[in-house]
Every structure is written in structure tokens, then in C-alpha cells.
């Protein structure tokens with residue numbers, strides 16, 4: 001991602017559009033809850049660009065022509081807000097493969113064509129970048145993945161190494177008050193396999209709630225005075241984390257991981 005981010009950042013200094021070479025779109029793919037949205041937002045913040053987030057299904061409408069109109073409006077808004085990033089979440093629902101969707105000439109066909117036309121229209125502008133996200137890149141219409149549209153495909157998977165897991169846990173607990181006995185390395189060691197960023201978020205919020213319950217019990221038993229307490233007195237201990245760990249169930253199954261590993265290999269052979 002650092003490469004894509006540097007490309008976007010450097011776009012303004014290199015005047016890519018003068019030589020008609022320009023990276024318009026990046027497609028992030030991977031299991032749910034692995035931080036695709038978070039990454040897209042981080043790129044926009046880091047590059048100082050407006051962030052226009054759209055969920056694919058939100059644009060679809062039962063009235064004839066309205067879905068295409070919704071797509072046009074997104075791009076119009078982007079032109080007004082440029083330089084900006086348009087983030088299309090759940091892109092597969094907005095642009096399914098026309099060959100297999102069984103909707104020849106139907107609404108989805110027209111939606112995909114509209115999206116392609118709008119993206120092609122942007123190629124000259126170099127001030128609007130598109131990031132798409134999906135859990136199923138194999139379902140997306142291949143025309144969207146051609147050069148000049150979503151040029152790059154980037155896999156965003158769960159943290160695999162203990163170091164990567166620890167940095168996610170540290171990021172999520174950076175505002176927590178941790179007890180002196182809390183050992184994040186130990187918690188990482190006890191985490192189940194294939195735990196996503198969203199699962200880590202659940203782990204941390206449950207641990208925080210458990211610590212809050214302990215504090216409330218102390219207030220109820222009169223051990224501490226309610227008026228002297230603030231959220232800063234919630235101290236999260238190792239035990240809170242270990243309790244929370246017992247209840248956590250990874251949202252990515254081993255079958256999901258096998259599917260994504262295979263897909264990653266297939267897509268990496270297509271030189272992107």
C-alpha cells in the first residue's frame with residue numbers, strides 16, 4: 001500500500017496526465033474485517049484528500065435509470081470535492097461480472113457500463129482517485145480490472161506474524177489504561193489463528209467492558225465513591241483480556257483462508 005500511497009501523493013508533482021500515464025484505481029480485496037476501509041481512509045488522510053465513501057448496494061435502486069443516475073451523482077460530487085478519493089465498498093455488488101450475472105441488457109449491465117464510462121471520463125483529470133474494496137474480486141466484471149481502471153489489486157489479509165498482531169493490538173489499545181500486569185505479547189500468543197482486525201476490535205472492546213463492570217461492582221459495594229470516578233479509572237487487566245479471549249471466535253474460517261490464498265496466487269500471476 002505504501003507504493004500506491006506514494007504514487008497518489010506524488011501525482012501532483014509529476015504531472016502524470018501530461019504523459020497520459022496515470023494510476024486511477026486500486027482494488028483492495030481480502031476477507032471481511034481486515035481493515036480495507038481503514039486503509040482507504042488512512043491513505044486519504046495521509047495524502048490530505050477528501051474521502052467520499054459509497055457502499056455499492058446503496059446506489060442500487062428499483063426505479064428505472066435511478067441506479068445509473070446515482071452513480072453519475074457520486075462522480076459529480078467527487079468533481080466538486082476534488083482532489084479526492086472515491087471509496088467503493090462492496091464493489092462486487094455494484095459491478096458483477098456481466099457474463100455470469102444472467103442480466104443481459106438489464107439494470108446491472110447498465111450500472112456497470114455507467115461506472116466504466118465515468119471511470120474512463122476521469123482518466124484525464126488526475127485529481128480523483130478510486131479505491132474499491134471487495135471480499136469477492138472473482139465476481140467483479142473483468143472490464144473494471146483492465147489497465148486505466150482498477151490498475152492494481154492489493155490483498156489485505158489478517159495479521160499473520162506475532163509482530164503484526166501485536167501492532168494491531170497496540171493500535172486498538174492506545175487509548176486504554178492498561179494494568180501493570182497486562183502483557184499484550186502474552187495475549188497475542190493466546191489468540192486463535194486467522195483473527196481479523198475486526199475480531200481484535202471485539203476482543204479489546206469486550207476486555208474494556210469487563211474492566212468497566214469490575215469498576216461498577218466496586219461502586220455498588222461502596223469500595224469507591226461514584227462521584228470520584230471517571231472513564232480514566234477503567235483499568236484493563238490481563239484477566240479482562242483473557243476472559244474476552246475465551247469468548248472470541250475468529251470470523252475468518254480455515255476454508256475462507258484457503259480460498260483467499262488460492263485467489264491471491266491466481267491474481268498475482270496476472271502481473272499487477
Ligand SMILES: Nc1ncnc2c1ncn2[C@@H]1O[C@H](COP(=O)(O)OP(=O)(O)OP(=O)(O)O)[C@@H](O)[C@H]1O
Pocket residue numbers: 031032033034035036037038039089133134135168171172196197198199201
Ligand atoms: N489493521 C488493523 N488495525 C487496527 N484495527 C483494525 C485493523 N483492521 C481492522 N481493524 C478494526 O476492524 C474494524 C473493521 O475494519 P474495516 O471496516 O476497515 O474492515 P474491512 O476489511 O473494510 O471489512 P469489510 O470487508 O467487512 O467491509 C475497524 O474499524 C477497526 O476497528
